[in-house]
Amino acid sequence: MRTLLRTTGCAVLLFSAVAVAQNYPEKAVTMVAPFPAGGSVDLVARAVAQQMSEIWKQPVIVSNRPGASGVIGVESVVRSAPDGYTLLMGTTALATSAAVYSRLPFDVQRDLAPVSLVVRMTNILVVHPSLPARSVKELLALAKAKPGVLTSASAGVGSSNHLALVLLTMMAKVDINHIPYKGAAPAVTDVIGGHADMTFTPIAAVGSPLKADRIRALASTAATRSTLFPELPTIAESGVPGYDASGWNALLAPKATSRNIVLKVNQTLVDSLRSAKVKEILDTSGAEAVGSTPEEFGRFLQNEIVKWTKVVRAAGIAPQ
Secondary structure: OHHHHHHHHHHHHHHHHHHHHHHOOOOOEEEEEOOOOOOHHHHHHHHHHHHHHHHHOOOEEEEEOOOHHHHHHHHHHHOOOOOOOEEEEEEHHHHOHHHHOOOOOOOHHHHEEEEEEEEEEOEEEEEOOOOOOOOHHHHHHHHHHOOOOOEEEEOOOOOHHHHHHHHHHHHHOOOOEEEEOOOHHHHHHHHHOOOOOEEEEEHHHOHHHHHOOOOEEEEEOOOOOOOOOOOOOEOHHHOOOOOOOOEEEEEEEEOOOOHHHHHHHHHHHHHHHOOHHHHHHHHHHOEEEOOOOHHHHHHHHHHHHHHHHHHHHHHOOOOO
16 A cells, blocks of 8 residues: 555656646746846847747746856856746856855756757957957967056956956966956957957957957957858967867756756757747857757766866966
8 A cells, every 4th residue: 555655646746747847837937147238148048038938928038147257147046946937048157167266155067957058159359459469479479578468358257258368378378467347248348448458259249349340350269260250260270279268158947947847948948049030140149059958968068167177277266
């Protein structure tokens, strides 16, 4: 009888979990973007959120919660109920936060459930037009002639554009001063305004300023050239062989979120990435739609954590 009751109880719980997933979502879903509105993370989040809303017939609301290189936004998701109604649009900062911050209110792999890799993003190195450098080689020559004088803005300590700078200074053996901001958008704004010399930024954040010659692009950070700017060389082919600092966005949920809900979110996201409307938005932003299984993204995240932790430690970035 006890065995029968246990078996019956398990079956009821399994049936309930499946039923919840089938009915999900029954209300608005919040997608947290841990960086300010106007940046690349915000753009990607809003593109997929709109398409997911259309598929689900329920609102998917993007909530910008910037600060501490994404830590504030990530913590808000970790502390949310694991019911599928709060999701995280994570970034490369997830792979670096443990090395950059000595005391985090969460552990990425322990407290978050991977849903899917969303996009890979090729950042580009841009400078203010007044800077006397029209190539990476000229920029590095200037940096060597004036060590510690040039300034590079970023979305914060440990952000992808900060580590792109760290990797460049390590490999090229130059000294460029880092200025952290609360997101990519304000960092770009200050470069346009001439308050910082350069930044590594997603193409989406500088499309209009580039066309208006308010900012100058020198190179892309990926291992291969961008399909949107095929004439723009990579940093690797501009005097720093082997350089590769691609960024990415991914969707995650609180760790205890049921497997059935994670899979439903995953399928909806992957379907959204196939939408012509979403592809058009991502293409213009320089983001490459990916999509993956939760397991594939989990392995990718682990590899990224190993890679960037080595960079952070080799650069001697002190935990904040």
